[in-house]
Amino acid sequence: MSLIQLKPQTAPAASGKSHLKQATQGHRFDAELVAVTKRYGTGPAAVADISLRIPRGSYCCLLGPSGCGKSTTLRMLAGHEDVSEGAILIHGEEVTHKLPVDRGTSMMFQDYALFPHLSCLDNVAFSLKVRGVATRERRAQARQYLELVQMDHLADRLPNQLSGGQQQRVALARSLITRPKVLLLDEPLSALDPFLRVKMRSELKRIQKELGISFIHVTHSQDEALALSDMIVVMNDAKIMQAAPVREVFETPTNAFVARFLGGQNVLNSNGREVSVRTDRCRLGHATGLRSVEGQIAMIEYQGNIVRITLQTPLGDEMTVLQSDTDYFAQNPQIGDTAMMSWQASDEHILAPT
Amino acid sequence: MATRKRKRPLSFYVLATLLGGYAIFLYAPMACVYVLSFQGPQGGMSFPMVGWSTHWFEVLFQGTGGQGVGDIPAAFRRSIRMAVIVAVLSMIISVAAGMAYRRKFPGANLVFYSAIASMVLPGIFVGFGIALTFNLLGWRVNWFTSGIGAQLTWTLPFGMLIMFIVLGRFNPAYEEAATDLGANARQRFWMVIVPIILPGIIAITMASLTSSYEEIARTQLNVGTGNTMPMEITGLLTAATSPVIFAVGTITTFVSFSLVIASLLVMTRLAKRRSSRTAQ
Numbered sequence: 028m029s030l031i032q033l034k035p036q037t038a039p040a041a042s043g044k045s046h047l048k049q050a051t052q053g054h055r056f057d058a059e060l061v062a063v064t065k066r067y068g069t070g071p072a073a074v075a076d077i078s079l080r081i082p083r084g085s086y087c088c089l090l091g092p093s094g095c096g097k098s099t100t101l102r103m104l105a106g107h108e109d110v111s112e113g114a115i116l117i118h119g120e121e122v123t124h125k126l127p128v129d130r131g132t133s134m135m136f137q138d139y140a141l142f143p144h145l146s147c148l149d150n151v152a153f154s155l156k157v158r159g160v161a162t163r164e165r166r167a168q169a170r171q172y173l174e175l176v177q178m179d180h181l182a183d184r185l186p187n188q189l190s191g192g193q194q195q196r197v198a199l200a201r202s203l204i205t206r207p208k209v210l211l212l213d214e215p216l217s218a219l220d221p222f223l224r225v226k227m228r229s230e231l232k233r234i235q236k237e238l239g240i241s242f243i244h245v246t247h248s249q250d251e252a253l254a255l256s257d258m259i260v261v262m263n264d265a266k267i268m269q270a271a272p273v274r275e276v277f278e279t280p281t282n283a284f285v286a287r288f289l290g291g292q293n294v295l296n297s298n299g300r301e302v303s304v305r306t307d308r309c310r311l312g313h314a315t316g317l318r319s320v321e322g323q324i325a326m327i328e329y330q331g332n333i334v335r336i337t338l339q340t341p342l343g344d345e346m347t348v349l350q351s352d353t354d355y356f357a358q359n360p361q362i363g364d365t366a367m368m369s370w371q372a373s374d375e376h377i378l379a380p381t
Numbered sequence: 382m383a384t385r386k387r388k389r390p391l392s393f394y395v396l397a398t399l400l401g402g403y404a405i406f407l408y409a410p411m412a413c414v415y416v417l418s419f420q421g422p423q424g425g426m427s428f429p430m431v432g433w434s435t436h437w438f439e440v441l442f443q444g445t446g447g448q449g450v451g452d453i454p455a456a457f458r459r460s461i462r463m464a465v466i467v468a469v470l471s472m473i474i475s476v477a478a479g480m481a482y483r484r485k486f487p488g489a490n491l492v493f494y495s496a497i498a499s500m501v502l503p504g505i506f507v508g509f510g511i512a513l514t515f516n517l518l519g520w521r522v523n524w525f526t527s528g529i530g531a532q533l534t535w536t537l538p539f540g541m542l543i544m545f546i547v548l549g550r551f552n553p554a555y556e557e558a559a560t561d562l563g564a565n566a567r568q569r570f571w572m573v574i575v576p577i578i579l580p581g582i583i584a585i586t587m588a589s590l591t592s593s594y595e596e597i598a599r600t601q602l603n604v605g606t607g608n609t610m611p612m613e614i615t616g617l618l619t620a621a622t623s624p625v626i627f628a629v630g631t632i633t634t635f636v637s638f639s640l641v642i643a644s645l646l647v648m649t650r651l652a653k654r655r656s657s658r659t660a661q
């Protein structure tokens with residue numbers, strides 16, 4: 028199968044391995060939000076004055092609790108929601124008031140929204156049909172995209188005859204056949220069982236790398252965001268808390284919300300400042316030169332190669348220690364024991380006040 | 382299975398008896414009508430049967446064969462013609478109204494309640510009112526003006542209610558997906574919405590067809606010259622003294638069942654056509 032045919036129309040072939048990538052168009056960012064606000068009626072803004080730049084060919088996750096405005100942001104990018112203030116750019120071109128089909132975006136819906144009366148093949152061919160492409164040609168093209176998502180063997184099935192994972196593959200093919208510059212995914216994995224979720228997320232990443240276009244993926248799952256993202260945008264309360272490469276967001280969260288929401292960090296007070304310390308850099312026990320806090324062991328979760336120990340401090344805060352199984356069995360702490368949790372001062376990361 | 386073997390509770394037998402009694406009450410009298418319609422030429426309007434024949438059907442189809450029997454075939458044609466037009470109009474208006482009600486517009490509630498209220502208005506007065514208004518304005522009542530209008534006041538509220546429910550359950554993501562894939566408003570409607578709500582559209586059409594066919598309260602004063610079927614039968618009930626009326630009953634039932642079976646066949650064929658696309 029020739030993937031050159033499947034990459035976006037705007038991409039002329041380049042040499043070497045980069046032949047799958049989006050070619051230079053003079054734009055630096057695949058998608059940009061400039062001071063975008065969304066208001067419904069007179070209430071508080073659903074999205075309040077956010078600005079964001081998504082570099083070319085990125086897998087970007089919008090992460091946040093429900094109601095934080097991440098889905099609204101995605102829908103504004105797609106053109107399914109009007110923008111109250113601000114501007115949206117795709118490939119450096121303003122699309123704020125353009126129709127969804129003229130933006131170069133394509134959206135994959137949370138419940139896939141596959142047309143129940145059409146076979147998989149005709150679902151994928153739908154965008155060609157509305158453009159007046161002849162039956163034979165559009166079905167041939169649709170079959171290629173079904174091959175890309177490994178669903179060509181079920182091309183004649185109706186959506187309700189497919190499993191959740193299969194439906195998702197078809198929905199992906201249906202979005203990709205429009206050759207989008209940016210693919211928008213609204214909680215695409217939330218309807219799948221955990222095993223399939225992990226399988227499909229690597230599939231999404233594979234296809235994104237193959238096509239070289241940007242994927243913007245809304246999720247409330249930290250694991251998903253960490254596993255997939257080149258760039259994570261953490262949102263809360265209609266605002267962006269942090270937008271940065273995944274490692275930066277994980278290792279140096281800007282504030283306590285990001286640290287807590289992404290997990291893997293203990294948020295604590297040290298010398299009057301709010302700091303975060305990675306849970307895997309904390310240990311049970313105390314030694315000179317280490318900073319420490321005392322607490323009672325509230326929970327021990329054995330997870331095979333690591334053990335997660337939760338301490339409750341006298342102030343009621345919960346602290347987590349991730350220990351290797353060898354350390355854990357050497358110390359053998361019990362639930363209810365009083366214990367010290369300690370860390371090195373150099374592992375502290377100072378948080379901005381929220 | 383374990384659940385099958387469990388002893389049935391008393392309530393099962395009580396409810397089963399009730400259902401059985403209901404079925405007998407519903408169908409036994411009609412069975413009498415069907416049997417009596419094959420009464421011999423010398424027979425009367427009640428049992429016992431004096432031989433068997435199709436004499437009364439022949440009388441019926443000859444038009445003015447018996448005492449008090451009008452031109453039934455002509456009345457049937459009038460009723461069917463009107464029912465088909467009313468069904469098509471109800472279907473189109475209901476779908477249009479259903480689509481309109483997917484967004485809020487000023488006065489939406491008022492329009493909705495006034496449409497629904499005509500369900501509870503006493504039909505005979507609605508019919509009387511329409512006839513009176515036509516009279517006041519100096520217009521002649523006619524089957525294709527006041528007649529169809531009067532019947533629409535009866536079929537439309539049901540059609541619209543069905544459509545509100547069907548479209549209320551319609552997932553807007555289908556439309557958004559279609560928009561996203563480049564469909565314009567017309568393509569969205571014909572290629573996505575209509576195929577998905579097709580069973581509802583067929584249901585409205587069939588319901589309007591049958592309720593127009595058997596409507597009398599609103600129709601009788603507004604249909605102008607020429608009786609419809611229900612009017613003819615009401616006439617028969619008061620005037621006829623022969624088993625012709627039973628023959629009418631048998632034929633009417635046959636027509637109704639044919640309609641129901643035809644629409645079921647259409648539905649199953651639609652369903653089959655969908656599943657036949659399934660690769661083996």
